[in-house]
Structure formats: C-alpha cells, structure tokens
Amino acid sequence: MFIELDFESEDPIYLQLTRQIVEGIAKGELLPGDALPSVRSLAADIGINLHTVNKAYQQLKQEGFLQIHRQKGVMVHPDGIPKATETYKAGLAKNLRPFIAESICRNLSKEEFYKICNQIYADFTRGGK
Incomplete structure (x- = not known):
C-alpha cells in the first residue's frame, strides 16, 4: 500500500492517513491479518510525527479496522471489519x-x-x- 499525503490540504494529516488505510482495505490491498508498519517506522517513512500516526492507528482501532498488540504490532483486524450497523x-x-x-x-x-x-x-x- 502506498501512502500519499497532501501537506497543503485543509484535511489533517492523521485524517488523510486514516482514509488511505481504509481505502487500502476497501480495495483489497490490505487483507485481514496483514501487518502494518509500526508507528515509528511509518512516521519515519513518510516524514510525519509519530503522534500523528498513533492518532490515526488509534482511531482505526476504535472503529474496528485495526488490531494493535504489543508483541504482534499493528494489523488489519484479523476477524474482518465489522458490518454496517x-x-x-x-x-x-x-x-x-x-x-x-x-x-x-x-x-x-x-x-x-x-x-x-x-x-x-x-x-x-x-x-x-
């Protein structure tokens, strides 16, 4: 999955990141159980603050898209995304x-x-x- 951020956009960086991860899941580029880079690694790779990545990951965790384990790291929720309620x-x-x-x-x-x-x-x- 390729992350492309627009630093001139009115949309916050964490929101752009969140949306692109969800798009990756929707397109099947990220499948249940797929690992994502660590907060530090992704922040360094795309040149943003690690707190921004952490905010995006935490939001996606709350929404049921990601699962975060201390030992296993960050992954697309292995049980799949919750259905629309x-x-x-x-x-x-x-x-x-x-x-x-x-x-x-x-x-x-x-x-x-x-x-x-x-x-x-x-x-x-x-x-x-």
Whole structure:
C-alpha cells in the first residue's frame, strides 16, 4: 500500500492517513491479518510525527479496522471489519447530507450525483473482492 499525503490540504494529516488505510482495505490491498508498519517506522517513512500516526492507528482501532498488540504490532483486524450497523448507517446519512445539499445548490442532478457515487464505488470493488 502506498501512502500519499497532501501537506497543503485543509484535511489533517492523521485524517488523510486514516482514509488511505481504509481505502487500502476497501480495495483489497490490505487483507485481514496483514501487518502494518509500526508507528515509528511509518512516521519515519513518510516524514510525519509519530503522534500523528498513533492518532490515526488509534482511531482505526476504535472503529474496528485495526488490531494493535504489543508483541504482534499493528494489523488489519484479523476477524474482518465489522458490518454496517444502524448506527453506522445513521452516521453515513449525516455525513452525506452536506455533500447532497451542496450538490443540489450547484444544480447537480440526482442522476449525476449517483453516477459519481457509482464510479467511486466501482473504483473500490473493481478487480478486488
């Protein structure tokens, strides 16, 4: 998996890192049980503070994507990612609302919005699972 951070972005570095790890899992580049670099190693490799990597790893652990062991290190959760719950779906709807509202304000049709969503979804499922 290749991590590419945009240091000029308004998005915090830890959030960019978190999103890219989740994308790696979604694309099948990272499979359940796959090891990730240690906090120190990844921080050194991409040139960021180790606390930033630790924050991203801890968030992903809380969300069920990663498992962290003192002896084994960091790995994609070996039992797989928890399935979508009603709470997750409610959070997803809440996060999508601003994007849909802005799209409507910019005269993007429902069909165009769906087309963009379908293209992104296909990018993650193409040739993967």
